[in-house]
Amino acid sequence: MTILKSTTLSSVMILACAGAAFSATCETKGGKIQAAMTANASTMDPILSTTNASRQIAIHLFESLVSLDQNYKVIPQLAQDWKRSDDGLTYIFTLRDGVQFHNGKALTSADVVASLKRFLKISPGANRFRAVTDVVAVDPKTVKITLSQDFPLVTNLAMPSPVVAIIPAEIAEKYGDKEVRGTDVIGTGPFRLVDWRPDVGIKMAKFENYVTDQRFDGPTGFGGARTVCVDEVNFLPISEDASRVAGLQTGELDFAEAVPITAVPQLETIKTIKVEIVKPRWAIVLELGHKNPLMASLPFRKALLSAINAEQVMRAAAFGRPDYFRVQPSIFFPEQTQWHSEAGSEVYNKPDLNKVKAYLAEAGYKNEPVVFLTNQNYAWMYKASQAIAAQWQQAGINVKLELMDWPSQIKRAQTNNDWAINQTGWSPRFDPFQLTDGLHCKAVSSFGYCNEKMEQLLKTINSGASDAERQAAWTAAQKLTWDDVAVLRIGDYFEPEATRTALGGYQPFYVTPRFWNVTKKGN
Amino acid sequence: MMNLVLRRLVLFIPMWIAVSVLSFVIVHATPGDPAASFVGQDAGAASLDVAHRRLGLDRPYMEQLYHWVAGSLTGDLGQSYFLGRSVATAILERLPVTFSLGMLALLVGAVVGIPLGTVAALSPNSWKDASTIGVSLTFLSVPEFVVGMLLIYVLGVELRWFPIGRYAPLSDGVGLWLHHLALPALALGLSQSALIARMTRASLLQVLGADYIRTARAKGLPEKIVIGRHAFRNAIITIVTVIGLSLALLLSGAFITEALFQLPGIGSLGVSAVLRRDYPVIQGLLLVSSSFILIVNILVDIVYGLLNPTISDR
Structure with a gap:
């Protein structure tokens, strides 16, 4: 019998909370955010693509067992905690209570097993997990992962490209190696997908039954205690630089990704627009x-x-x-x-x-x-x-x-x-x-x-x-x-990105805008 | 008449096969890898292999070709790599946008072009003629995207009369639909109007020189009837041909205008499909646009027959 040791989860969590910079609650509620992105997401299936455009969508709709905080360190997300055996070949993950999918179903270990197995089979990120030999459900709240060789499993699970998303078991089984589509795009994230029209936009709405992760003081990195303040976010693919800038100026857009550096001096003269530099x-x-x-x-x-x-x-x-x-x-x-x-x-x-x-x-x-x-x-x-x-x-x-x-x-x-x-x-x-x-x-x-x-x-x-x-x-x-x-x-x-000052609490991070804990004034 | 239409329809089958084979060969000869676009620039080789298998790109070339052509003959255009739906669905979703834009642009073209051309033809070599020809030459030589950008800047950004970079379907209301399409339709329609004006002028001038016009005038018919019934009726054949050709082009997608105004039509679908190497969509679009050209040509033949019954007997 291998000996399993608990991770130093508490120290991880203290770091995570220190990194929280968002406000933990919403000053105002409701409204719609119009966000102009440079590229189209090529799929709504979170595990099939490593592109920025896919990740931007996936982190709003889906969650993983673990994620990354503001300082790029591993934090728990759907996992309550995990234990690693001394030889590093066995991991036991316990799931958080009360997590629901967008279709109202409660999260169980069967969903995790089916999602991970599908990921290992068809995701472009699967090759990192070659040493995983088996994923089994021990009981409805517990998942055991066995490895043939010790490797940084937990850090790999936290990588957001592609997100090791947990989806309902029946959907993972229904689609197998096919791309998940339409109304079956279901996760546990704070937003749910309403509609995807390629080249037109991705509409997502607040997931009303989302249970904020109370172990954190506020949001951090890709996870933490996330709260959605607005009713709706639209990701609009607008590849023309000039159109993104014009949309901000007319007030049709609230956020524009990668505005051209040459347009910054002009935008900086407008009081209702805030230009920020995304680093790194x-x-x-x-x-x-x-x-x-x-x-x-x-x-x-x-x-x-x-x-x-x-x-x-x-x-x-x-x-x-x-x-x-x-x-x-x-x-x-x-x-x-x-x-x-x-x-x-x-x-x-x-x-x-x-x-x-x-x-x-x-x-x-x-x-x-x-x-x-x-x-x-x-x-x-x-x-x-x-x-x-x-x-x-x-x-x-x-x-x-x-x-x-x-x-x-x-x-x-x-x-x-x-x-x-x-x-x-x-x-x-x-x-x-x-x-x-x-x-x-x-x-x-x-x-x-x-x-x-x-x-x-x-x-x-x-x-x-x-x-x-x-x-x-x-x-x-x-x-x-x-x-x-x-x-x-x-x-x-x-690269500079620009927001209208009507967006409250928005913080740039890595290459991914995050619209949880962000308010829209003047609705 | 029926004979003519049937003969044209029979042409459809060899055209369909030829275009599907050609489009496959051309599309697959372009460098680039759809799997790389799909998976992302940071993806390693192993990830690409997985994606190739999933998209069916690992199968032999001839097998992929056979699969595509056979499928297209039964109306199955395959699945898009990037749009999460079938090629047929993707095209059907985009058609209303392109149709709306095409029809409105043509309307602008005809409403502006035919009167301009008529005015010019009725007083040849006058200042009216010179100025209408000058205006139409300007619209013809200034590219749509320049007109489009000017419209965006003046009417969209500065005056804020029109929304930019979005589309409202007809189901949202006619007013909203028109409001969103006005600028792109104007940008596209003005260059069409130039062509229509020039063709109207040329063909009307030719007809006005004909013997039967002189006869009509000699009979003492009022000028209104001479121009309206005798001259225009005969000149319209040429104008319909031009409008038909314009329509065929507009329906296969106004690539630049749609991209500039971010309209989700056939044109922007084509541009993005080429940029990310969405093979099935490019192939499907080529097939659909060639079919449009053929269909519009058949329609033009039918309209000829209605306008001038002597043609349908030939």
Whole structure:
């Protein structure tokens, strides 16, 4: 019999409460929030997509056993608590009492088992859970998860991309590997789905029977004690930047995601509009094609790095507005205190043409063309690429910028070897195991990068080792990323979002607007 | 007449097969991966494999092609990857928007274009002629999106007379529906009016030079009847052709106008489907729009017959 130990849940919860910044109750009730988003969600099935657009919807409609707080730490959500066996191979989750689905059914362990099993079978996030061998219901309030190998199970369950959503068992069984649709889109979240019309909008209404999680003082991160103050929220996909700005000005919109930086000065002159900067938002990153013979040479990669003036690049990407970028070397953002590390960053943002020359000579570079893939779907990516290409050209590197559209670029980067540099942006990672795909030998997205030392570090990061051990392993991995020039991280790019002052209590967070504990004045 | 319509209808079948095969080949030849768009930019390779399997993209090319063509022949256009519904449902949901916009734009086009063209034709080479042709040339050469943006800025943002970036279905009331569609219909209709005005002028001028008009005038018929009954009736054939062609184009989606005004019609459906590589929707739309062109052509033939009985005998 394995021995099960309770987690240090109380300490987790104290931290969570400290992070709560929203008001815990509603000053006014009722009203409708019109929120303009840049992209369409491609599905209402919460577990099928990792896109921002899907997550934005899913965190309002669905809940998981555990979630993340304001400081990106794990907090309980549908779970009352959990116990981990000493060998780390068995977890027992107890469910909270009184939780209801949108269709009025009470949450039981059968729902959790069916939802997790479906997730493990068809979700793009399933590969993180390869070591899960079984999920069973012990009794109506208890679920047992068995693993073949110790790994950070609870942190993985808390990841919001995709949300490990709990849905009613009969719906999980009815749809199986098909996409859940229509009126069957049912969760336990504070909002319920009313209507999804692609390209028109997603209408959600307050879930009247939502039971606020009383263990928290207020909302925090993706969870906590959430209370819905408005009657309705409409997520409207408005891809045209100018239309989002115009809608805010006319008062038809209450919230606009990613307004263009160039429109900020104009918006700031309007008293009823508040512009805020979302931090963290994007890391501007260059992925390197290590299968390319030139890129396989470490001196050549070092030459590329030594030619980059990160500050100049970031300035170009952010239209010269210093509030919208940060020159910073760590893959994890400074806000993510647990994982942020500047190890190995002595080489970052130190442009030195003499060094470039020496490295190029060492690599035996003979002016071969260096193919650099980029796109205009993301204006900031394109601006960064142009600035970097100019710096490399100045340093004597024959770079060829190739412009594609975003889906074609992803496809080419993943299937062809005819490129050297791939311009991309990374959204904030929550835990280092999410970097495995980009640094692990056999991963498609590591594009041929392979280092035995990195493999060992990733093994520790993906194991059930203690927080301290995993932290040390990540610091070493971050240093190795710079030593090996595995990828090139250029800097942090932030985006403005704007709200009308009629929205009370709205707080920007990560890349996801949250409309619980937000009021709408003047109804 | 029936013969003509039947002959055109028979053409439908080979067209349907040809367009379904062609659309599949073209769509699948474009680079890009729908699964990558669906799953998201942060997704790893394993996630993509799962999504490929779920969307049926892991099956052999020929099998996918056969499945699509065979399905389309029975009227099954497949399931959208991104819209959570079948392609047929998605298109049917969008059709009323495109129909509304197309009809209103055509109305604007005809109401503005036909009188302008007539005025120009009745006094050729006068200042009236020069100014109407000048106006119509301007509408023709300034792209719809420029007119659209001007309308949005002046009537939407500054004066706030019209809502922007939304649509109200007819079921919400005719007033609301018109209010929401006025700006896009104007933007789209003005460029159509230019075309209609020019065609009206040209065809009316040609007819006015004909012998039977001279005869009618010589008989002492009043000018109203000469123009209205004799000239216009004959000139209208050309105008109907132009209107028919415009209609076919408008019904297959005014891509730019719909995107600019965020109208959820066929055009914006097409644009977003291409951007995210929603193969079944792109294929379905290509089929539906080619069918529209054919249907409108048949309708135009029928109208010809009604307007000029000699045509239907041919």
